[in-house]
Amino acid sequence: MNEVASQVEAPAGVNLPIYMDNQATSPLDPRVLEAMMPYLTSKFGNAASRNHSFGWEAEKAVDTAREQVAKLIGATAKEIVFTSGATESDNLAIKGIAEMYRERGNHIVTQVTEHKAVLDTCKRLEKYGYRVTYLPVKADGVIDLEDLKRAIDEKTILVTIMAANNEIGVLQPIREIGWLCHEKGVLFHSDAVQAIGKAPFHVIDDYVDVASISAHKIYGPKGVGALYVRRRNPRVQIAAQIDGGGHERGMRSGTLNVPGIVGLGKACEIALAEMDTEAAYLRGLRDRLEARIEADLDFVHVNGSMEHRLPGNLNMSFLYVEGESLLMGINDVAVSSGSACTSATLEPSYVLKALGLGDDVAHSSIRFGLGRFNTEAEVDYVAARVVSIVRHLRELSPLYEMVKEGIDLTKVEWQAH
Numbered sequence: 001m002n003e004v005a006s007q008v009e010a011p012a013g014v015n016l017p018i019y020m021d022n023q024a025t026s027p028l029d030p031r032v033l034e035a036m037m038p039y040l041t042s043k044f045g046n047a048a049s050r051n052h053s054f055g056w057e058a059e060k061a062v063d064t065a066r067e068q069v070a071k072l073i074g075a076t077a078k079e080i081v082f083t084s085g086a087t088e089s090d091n092l093a094i095k096g097i098a099e100m101y102r103e104r105g106n107h108i109v110t111q112v113t114e115h116k117a118v119l120d121t122c123k124r125l126e127k128y129g130y131r132v133t134y135l136p137v138k139a140d141g142v143i144d145l146e147d148l149k150r151a152i153d154e155k156t157i158l159v160t161i162m163a164a165n166n167e168i169g170v171l172q173p174i175r176e177i178g179w180l181c182h183e184k185g186v187l188f189h190s191d192a193v194q195a196i197g198k199a200p201f202h203v204i205d206d207y208v209d210v211a212s213i214s215a216h217k218i219y220g221p222k223g224v225g226a227l228y229v230r231r232r233n234p235r236v237q238i239a240a241q242i243d244g245g246g247h248e249r250g251m252r253s254g255t256l257n258v259p260g261i262v263g264l265g266k267a268c269e270i271a272l273a274e275m276d277t278e279a280a281y282l283r284g285l286r287d288r289l290e291a292r293i294e295a296d297l298d299f300v301h302v303n304g305s306m307e308h309r310l311p312g313n314l315n316m317s318f319l320y321v322e323g324e325s326l327l328m329g330i331n332d333v334a335v336s337s338g339s340a341c342t343s344a345t346l347e348p349s350y351v352l353k354a355l356g357l358g359d360d361v362a363h364s365s366i367r368f369g370l371g372r373f374n375t376e377a378e379v380d381y382v383a384a385r386v387v388s389i390v391r392h393l394r395e396l397s398p399l400y401e402m403v404k405e406g407i408d409l410t411k412v413e414w415q416a417h
């Protein structure tokens, strides 16, 4: 296979391997690193130290970052709680609200393609006597608002629906969901990790009460994130899940990760300034990748809505090829597949299955996650590599031959052996 693969030469200026998995994590922007450096070296103070300049300096940097994060999502600085990342933010939001509003009700509504940080948190709450409704999605990956309306009852305390999906990039109708929750007096949490800085997301305009953010999906460092907690109309209360020194207005104790927070703030500032031009750039790259692949291959299928989608995401299934062979064939391109996604298991992605895809189609899928640092030359190289490998694998596929000959595979009676 490597022989076939090497038929496509990387042009000058394209360095291998190519990183095209920006929904898994993104490279640190050099401007973010530069902002962080002083806080990893000379400015090492504890932001909670009130008695000397080292502490004041750190506190000032954290205050600036709080403003930067708040500004990106239309919040105020006091509404930002720093955490260790979005997994913690999702846990804090859902468990913190469940605990705080237990007297009011025990019902939570979410949907099936949420990140595991949301789904597994909800599952744990079910063990503690909470009731959770997992809304289905339509074939395009978007929830049906009528389903949501029907799911909310007098015991519902929280609706948690992500803004953008990490596998298929599909955007949920956040504003409509927020408005509905607002009307019904139910709190609305959104895992906004993939959306912020890439698609419109504004906590006032979208009626979001609580939102999870992660730095490393927006060119910031790993291990730092934030939770937006609305302070008025309504004032949301969250029960702390980590107790200690009472940092972050008692909602999240622990010495603040000052360099990480500075990095998150800088990443948000850049995202806000460059969002429009960057979205157009990424959409251009993504559409070019799709067009090049579709021009040269038949039986390819885009998973999830193309209309309601992050600009940098393309999730495609290549029918009649095996996902693992495909990934091995393009081993100088870092992408994710619909089968390897949930670690060691060979189960196809639960997100793709929720769209109604069969195991075979889900297994043959690839997620291309384009980012700020990808180039047109890289896109062209990746498209050529994918086309070359898929053609090669299909030459070896009896199924593909049969389909090309016009045989309807659903009508074939397979002989057991």
Ligand SMILES: *Cc1c(COP(=O)(O)O)cnc(C)c1O
Pocket: 023, 024, 084, 085, 086, 087, 088, 115, 117, 162, 164, 165, 166, 191, 193, 194, 213, 214, 215, 216, 217, 223, 224, 225
């Ligand atoms: C990456 C991701 C998370 C988890 O964020 P971490 O900061 O890595 O813990 C949660 N939700 C979504 C949608 C994500 O993409």
